[in-house]
Amino acid sequence: MGSKREFRIWRGDETGGDLQDYSVEVNEGEVVLDVIHRLQATEAPDLACRWNCKAGKCGSCSMEINGKPRLSCMTRMSTFEESETVTVTPLRTFPVIRDLVTDVSFNYEKARETPAFAPPADLAPGEYRMQQVDVERSQEFRKCIECFLCQNVCHVIRDHEENKPAFSGPRFFIRAAELDMHPLDAKTDRKQYAQQEQGLGFCNITKCCTEVCPEHIKITDNGIIPMKERVVDRRYDPLVWLGSKIFRRGETPQSTANSAGKGSVVHSGARQTGVHSHAGGSGDPAAEAQAQQGVNWHREVPHPTMPAVDDRGRLPLTELTFDRAAAPSPFGDDVTFPLPPEHLNFAHPSQDDKPAGEGDRH
Amino acid sequence: MTTTTRIERHHYDVVVIGAGGAGLRAAIEARLAGKKTAIISKSLFGKAHTVMAEGGAAAAMGNVNSRDNWQVHFRDTMRGGKFLNNFRMAELHAKESPQRIWELETYGALFDRTKDGKISQRNFGGHEYPRLAHVGDRTGLELIRTLQQKIVSLQQEDKRDLGDYEARIKVFSETTITELLLDGDRVAGAFGYYRESGEFILFEAPAVVLATGGVGRSYKVTSNSWEYTGDGHALALRAGATLINMEFLQFHPTGMVWPPSVKGILVTESVRGDGGVLKNSDGKRFMFDYVPDVFRKQYAETEEEADRWYTDPDNNRRPPELLPRDEVARAINSEVKAGRGTPAGGVYLDIASRRSADEIRRRLPSMYHQFKELADVDITAEPMEVGPTCHYVMGGVEVDPDSGAAYGTVQGLFAAGEVSGGMHGSNRLGGNSLSDLLVFGKRAGGHAASYTDQLTSRPKVPVGAVETAVEAALAPLQRDTGENPYTLQQDLQAVMGDLVGIIRREGELVDALHRLTELRERVAKVSAAGGRRYNPGWHLALDLRNMLVVSECTAKAALERQESRGGHTREDFPTMDPSWRRVNLVCALDGDTVRLEHKPLPKMRAELIGLFDRTELAKYLTDEELADFDALTEEAN
Known part of the structure; x- marks a missing residue:
């Protein structure tokens, strides 16, 4: 019932290594992790690989399979051609420990830097009251199984070791978003924190993280974009700006912008009218078809850099008058701007409310 | 040789072994009591098996039905465990679980809500009222993430006050403890290795909390992860503690046995409730042959009558597929043993031919998606192959119900969660394990902290014991004539799965004990290829010793208990015997051999x-x- 299949698995450690060929029995209904286990039980007993639940619930067995970041317990052998060689490599963004095991401590360090939930001072245990509709937005992000595939695929840190100190990555943007949307979290500066400390500005919304998420969390649309939008809200809304000059810290009427966010679902998805484009809205059918097949993880992307800030520590962002919908294009310069509006997948929340040119006054 | 081996040394007040729900809750409590606390995790922080719990955490908060209270919960728990539970543990659990759940909200947990904004509670088998606090079907993940994040927040406090995140609580991830070290009868520390580097590590600590979970990896078909090798059970035995109720293992009758990618994963009982039927390899709906006399009146005798029940339950009797779990498991077991099983050793659970694809997708959405995504099995198009799967061990370290301190000769050893025994008696109710983790995790952590307060002198780690532990750990790497650890594990799983499985017989149990003795000799000579750095073969070779001794406890106790109760079914003694209810079987270690004793159950107040x-x-x-x-x-x- 089984058949011999060809595998190439990276073996080695931080001093180097290479892809080794294995010819291994594969039975019907198996996943890549089953095959790795068979190799361990037969010809490669010391092949290092992390795994735990083998049911897609713990996020331990992350690796790159034919170049694509995947959970090996959820990658069925039936998705490959019989004759196809399956190449398995460790996550590229993190230092290799041995074989398929990488040092993911970066993520635990970033987790530790992200301020924890701040319980409301006036509520005792058992007195918390929240509506289902309000907890659901944070619950989406709490589905995260911490497989770190989003971190691995994020081009800000993939192959850019130098960005790691200043960038927390998608996993921790949604952690910040989760706490920002938590109905009872007592901390009010989650967005500023994301912008100033987590390096949210590095993200140029290529959606690679969303694409690889095994829990299908809409990391970009529901997490990152609202965080960016609201950071922008607070920084550039003239009323908020004026308010911050008049009121003491902590008394600013930011709660208007904030509570609107907490009370009702606000994310760009709801505002979108056009068809979602995977190829950056170029309208090119070939590019669109290619993008539908999946993201090419190894494509050239512009080197991400933190935009410069002015002397008040503010971003000189003039998104409203900029020639692109969002700063440095993730899609490459071959895409002609402005994009057809019906294909835009990012809309500034206050675009309709403000007179054009408002942005350059700041 | 050992003098040249590098060993990293650490000093802590409390060392918690295991980073699942019970371990993390214990560590939080020890740290809140001001103790310097270490958490040892066999895998990465936050990956523990607790994430697999789906149903919820049982706590009599009375949010959905205000008549619920701790007395009702206590009653349900005792019934579920067939009155073999330690009554005091069941009492504490029922009384304290609501506080433990509410506390999680202050750590940031987001449970599903009722209309009036309280924590929603769902119905579950064996619970009289809706009682399980839940977050969809990922309650375990919410619990582990919440506790993980609480620990991070305590570390942030320490960073603020003391300048170092790890000043008072540190997580040692991917670290395995192989031995507890004693000073006389008192715990003095723990010895182990970093999985990543293979380097050795020694913790000097006067108090150790075991929270290592269960033993399911000793079985062929299990819903448990690789970590469940009974480490805590074995460490406790070797340190002079005792285990109780080891014969009681919870098997679910319908776990997937094929395809391999989903082997062990549970198929919810509602598949049968919604029309799924069990068939053998001849295509026969065999459950009609297995209705016991006591149930004869309530169950249909013909397929026609059974099929009418789904739409008209008042005028027809139930289909025999809906017999209690142990009856269904017994029937499946008999069919497979009679040679009428599927190629993978199960039977067919067929809903595809009985309900329309639309209806299946509507009524069983998560089942449909789970198998579609993980295995490309379309349950609307083909029957599933199912069989009994090992799910949970009720037995474990015998502890003082109030403090979680291990009985036996050892002092300074505590246990909480699945590794401890007594709370669930002979059978655990769904939802009681998550609340068990919290209630007894907190207690064990708190009592471990106060135990260290009353010590007048700090126990010292004996040098000789460390050297022995180093030698034992390195031995499999230095042998090259022994067997492959994976082969040994498969053989052990075959013995336990085939002979000490869901239905037990005297002859098979005796046979199992012989084979375990043979296996012990082979395990003592196991050899692992490769080096020390992240070498799973070596790790398994070291775990085998623990799996083996725990399996011996289970087999011996199963042979001794001549009755059927909860998670222990003897074909030769098919009924419950009240005189056996008064007895706990206690396992201890005499040198290398397991000694079994009868011990009376404490009398309920x-x-x-x-x-x-x-x-x-x-x-x-x-x-x-x-x-x-x-x-x-x-x-x-």
Whole structure:
């Protein structure tokens, strides 16, 4: 019932290594992790690989399979051609420990830097009251199984070791978003924190993280974009700006912008009218078809850099008058701007409310 | 050789082994008591098996039905465990679980809500009222993430106050403990290795909390992860503690046995409730042949009648697929043993031919998606292959119910969660494990902290013991003539799965003990290829010793207990025997061999036994105990 299949698995450690060929029995209904286990039980007993639940619930067995970041317990052998060689490599963004095991401590360090939930001072245990509709937005992000595939695929840190100190990555943007949307979290500066400390500005919304998420969390649309939008809200809304000059810290009427966010679902998805484009809205059918097949993880992307800030520590962002919908294009310069509006997948929340040119006054 | 081996040394007040729900809750409590605390995790922080729990955490908060209270929960727990539970543990659990759940909200947990904004509670088998706090079907993940994040927040406090995140609580991830070290009878520390580097690590600590979970990896078909090798059970035994109720393992009758990618994963009982039927390899719906006499009146005799029940339950009798779990498991077991099983050793569970694809997708959405995504099995198009899967061990370290301190000769050792025994008696109710983790995790952590306070001198780690531990750990790497650890594990799993599985017989159990003895000799000579750095073969070779000793406990206790109760079914003794209810089987280690003792169950306090009806008690108690109960009620009147 089984058949011999060809595998190439990276073996080695931080001093180097290479892809080794294995010819291994594969039975019907198996996943890549089953095959790795068979190799361990037969010809490669010391092949290092992390795994735990083998049911897609713990996020331990992350690796790159034919170049694509995947959970090996959820990658069925039936998705490959019989004759196809399956190449398995460790996550590229993190230092290799041995074989398929990488040092993911970066993520635990970033987790530790992200301020924890701040319980409301006036509520005792058992007195918390929240509506289902309000907890659901944070619950989406709490589905995260911490497989770190989003971190691995994020081009800000993939192959850019130098960005790691200043960038927390998608996993921790949604952690910040989760706490920002938590109905009872007592901390009010989650967005500023994301912008100033987590390096949210590095993200140029290529959606690679969303694409690889095994829990299908809409990391970009529901997490990152609202965080960016609201950071922008607070920084550039003239009323908020004026308010911050008049009121003491902590008394600013930011709660208007904030509570609107907490009370009702606000994310760009709801505002979108056009068809979602995977190829950056170029309208090119070939590019669109290619993008539908999946993201090419190894494509050239512009080197991400933190935009410069002015002397008040503010971003000189003039998104409203900029020639692109969002700063440095993730899609490459071959895409002609402005994009057809019906294909835009990012809309500034206050675009309709403000007179054009408002942005350059700041 | 050992003098040249590098060993990293650490000093802590409390070392918690295991980073699942119980371990993290214990560590939080020890740290809150001001103790310097280490958490040892076999895998990465936050990956523990607790994430697999789907149903919820049982706590009598009364949010959905205000008649619920701790007495009702206590009663349900005792019934579920067939009255073999340690009553005091069941009492503490029922009383304290609501506080433990509410506390999680202050750590940031987001449970599903009722209309009035409270924590929603769902119904579950064996619970009289809706009682399980839940977050969709990922309650375990929410629990582990919440505790993980609480620990991070404590570390942030320490960073603020002391300048170092790890000043008072540190997580040692991917670290395995192979030995507890004693100073006389007192715990002095723990020895182990970093999985990543293979380097050794020694913790000097006067108190150790075991929270290592269960033993399922000793079985062929299991829903448990690789970590469940009974480490805590074995560490406790070797340190002089005792295990109780090791014969009780919870098997789910319908776990997937094929394809391999989903082997062990549970198929919910509602598949059968919604029309799924069990068939053997001849295509026969065999459950009609397995209706026991006591149930004859409630269950249909023909397929026609059974099929009418789904739409008209008032005028027809139930289909026999809906018999209690142990009956279904027994039937599946018999069919497979009679050679009428599927190629993978299960039977067919067919809903595809009985309900339309649309209806299946509507009524069983998560089942449909789970198998579609993980295995490309379309349950609307083809039957599933199912069989009994090992799910949970009720037995574990015998502990003081209030403090979680291990009995036996050892001091300074505590246990909480699945590794401890007594709380669930002979059978665990769904939802009681998550609340068990929190209630007894907190207690064990707190009592470990106060134990260190009352010590007058700090126990010292004996040098000789460390050297022995180093040698034992390196031995498999230095042998090259022994067997492959994976082969040994498969052989062990075959013995336990085939002979000490869901239905047990005297002959098979005796046979199993012989084979375990043979295996022990082979395990003692196991060899692992490769080096020390992240070498899973070596790790398994070291785990095998633990799996083996725990399997021996299970097999011996299963042979000894001549009755069927909860998670222990003896084909040769098919009924419950009230005189056996008064007995716990206690395992201890004499050198290398497992010693089994009978120990009477503690007697329930009057106000607690008074919560039950006499008619119900009559099913469980001996005449002598019933006479005592009658005397009590008379006194009260």
